[in-house]
Amino acid sequence: MTRHNWQFWLTCLLLVMMYTALPISEAAAAGNPMPSVKLELTDQDDSIELTVAADNLTDMYAYDIVLSYDPALVQFLSSSTGLTGFFVNPFTGSVPGLNGKAKLATLIFKKISTGRTMLRLTQMKLVNSYLDLQTIDPEAKVEARISTRQIYGYSRSLGRGSHY
Template identity: 30%
Template sequence: MRKGKLTFVMYLIAVMVITCFPRVGYAEGDTLFTLSKSAENALPDQALEVTVNGNNLKGLYAYEAVITFDPDVVELVKAESKLEGFFLPPKVDNGKMTIAFTKVGKKAGEQGRSALSTIAFKGKAQGNANIKLLSVKALDPSLTATVHSYGTAFDDLAGYEWANTEIEALASSGIIKGTSATTFSPGDNITRADFICLLVRALYLHVEVDGNFNDVEQSDYYYKEVGVARKLGIAQGTSDSLFEPRLSISRQDMMVVAARAMKIAGKMLDESVSDLSNFSDSSEVAAYAAGPLSQLAKEGIIQGYNGLIKPNDTAIRAEAAVIIHRLLNK
């Protein structure tokens, strides 16, 4: 790299370190950074790969990401950029890693969705590696910086480590909310209306609402989202005129509406798939749900519990967060 380019790169990195314009609240179409993992749990000497993704990017020119992991469970092997430019090798200190990247020269920033980098780990022990995205400092081509922080103050996530990363990422971006300032209530059932709200917000689905189900009032906080889902054919109700928004949603119904929403959002699924034989309780899946569940299973969006899909169980808030997070990373 020529001296002039190197100077520019170091200047950008310095800007990332010292510049901070915090991002406050949720706005429709906000940028969201997420992690997708080849596995949640590590095994000794086995590879575990993590991808840093940017969703709804608006001119990303450079970034600095801070990622944490359990150093007793995994060790870093290498990190590589998926974008063309200068990638700063990871700096690691006791389970906290910082990676940085910048484009070089007069280049347009990244738009839309993009895989930004991959990080390879090797297992040291069996267990949850607790790999989490702590923050991303993003710069646009004018070197304006925005900080995206993904830590939350929820203090009731013990026992739901399998969903912590997803809950924290979605809560910090405003897509999902806690039940109070410090609680998320991950084990509580999620209603039909609340899951529809999550889908519509997360996938940025828009259409003019010109009607709704008879049991959804204009004063209801979910009126717009349910109306959007009804018009797009995502929410079809329990009858021609009723949606029963306050009922808890079953796991199979959650997955059916998720599959419909993905197609509306242009995230195509393999409609030829219809095999659920990997799940020992597949016979309990309703006929209308078999196709969508098979499609989501093939994509890894639903993975089941010890070989069970539990289609008729009510979905809980932690499960909803994981499903929405996986949809965003499809």
Template identity: 30%
Template sequence: MSLSENQPGARRRPRDVAAAIAAAAIAMLGTSMVLAPAASADNVDSISISAPSTADEGDTITVTVPVDSATDLYAYELTVSYDPDLLSYDADSAAFPEGGHDTAIEGTDTLTFAHTRLGTSPGLDGEQMLVTFTMTVLDGGATAITLEDASFLDSAGESTALVEPTSAEIALTAAPTPSPTTSSPSPSASTSPATSTPTPTQSASTDTALSSDPETGSLPSTGGNVIPFLIAVPLIALGAFLIIRNKKEAVQ
């Protein structure tokens, strides 16, 4: 049974958590227990949370919550907070010590992990890895994964709690923004400038009417100057004919 199933994602006071853990332990052991007031985590030594100090967008990072030394640690519940805009919990990635009942509950910006030994199983002693899980980096920025609360229970029902939160600082790098790709324009088909074949001009030598006079070097008269000449020739011929005829009549 989950130690926080009635309030998924909600943070619970260490005293309430300890009571829930103890109730579960009582049900499993079938004996009565007396709970001590919450105090410093006397049955665990040097609890911490660790993660890579740097990561890039898209990376999967591993987060661990170890203790250097545990003494008869029968059950515990851990509350971890994080920034959901930068990190995403990988579902079903939590791993716990063997030989117990485990629960992982995902809230809006918290993760709650619980572990309880079963039946007459002995509590955990010595160096322990309380939970290991993975997260995916969503964006860049400075952030922290913080162990906010923790409650611990020994096999005699004595409960203790985390003294103060502890964090793992992480510098996340966003993926570079791809630069827009520009395609080179296809060279347009070269257009040859339209050329027209010049019309050859009429040669002056082909027109005899425009040839120059070999003696004077002047062009012959054309147009209106020809008409008087054509009229004068028949008149001269007529005058000559009349003179000849008159001479013949006089001789007769």
């Protein structure tokens, strides 16, 4: 009896594993690589500009990104999208989404304290023109190092003409 019970649970486990791997294998079989994301940091005097770019997009109609950072070191100021002319069409499926590479967003942060902070893209959701949702674990991060000089915007003399 226990042997049949063990075989039953093993069969159930294998079925679950096959079912969850099916969407991944369908995408691979279709020849569509998984979308990837890249973060690029531009350090300015008193702010940080973070650009979020994606590659291998297939019919991307909408997106949602979740970013984590240390609010004790940087303060979110603004964001803009890199997608010109992008809008939500009430008739989905009639207008194709973006394919290939795209600059998704530019985020501006104000430097408020010294130290190091990791800006991490923790989650990304993509929606195609047929409203199919795809959740991606982007694994994208970039480190920002903030010095006292960058926060206050000046150099202080350390003697004998030395500046930091």
